Amino acid sequence: IDESASCLSLAAIEIANKGAEAGCNLYLAMQTFADLAARLGSQDVARQALGNLNNMLAFRSIDRDTQQYIAEMFGMGSVQQVKHGITGHIDDHVPDFSAGYTRQLSETEVERIPLHVLSELPDCQYFASLGGRIYKGRVPILIPERPQPQGRPAMAAAAGS
Secondary structure (H helix, E strand, O other), X not given: OOOHXXXXXXXXXXXXXXXXXXXXXXXXXXXXXXXXXXXXXXXXXXXXXXXXXXXXXXXXXXXXXXXXXXXXXXOEEXXXXXXXEEEEEEEOOOOEEEEEEEEEEEEEEEEOOOHHHHHOOOOOXXXXXXXXXXXXXXXXXXXXXXXXXXXXXXXXXXXXX
């Protein structure tokens, strides 16, 4: 359902929720989280409705509420950082030398998808949560072959030889 925020109702969401057991698939496409919240009457009901969906593809979004919802759905991830340090000391009076090496590993929790990245995605690129896995992808652009003009191909080949 394209522009699904303009036609969804609580009954349709109930059918979608129960329809998965019967093998029915529902694909929803919408522009903003706010559109769905306005249609269903509140953000809580909109979150409940979206919570019944198993997978998500998120293309570029400039709406802040939508970006926040998407970032919440993709959650947090950890980033590891390694710092290395080398020290050395030479005493001028005595031929004495000392050195040291340090290595420090730190881990920080960050958003898997920062909000600003969602507004900067190039055309046809997306983040996806499919079956519990997270992907970054691009929809391929397929250009159909153009039919060859009807004409005299034998003459064209002869003219070039």
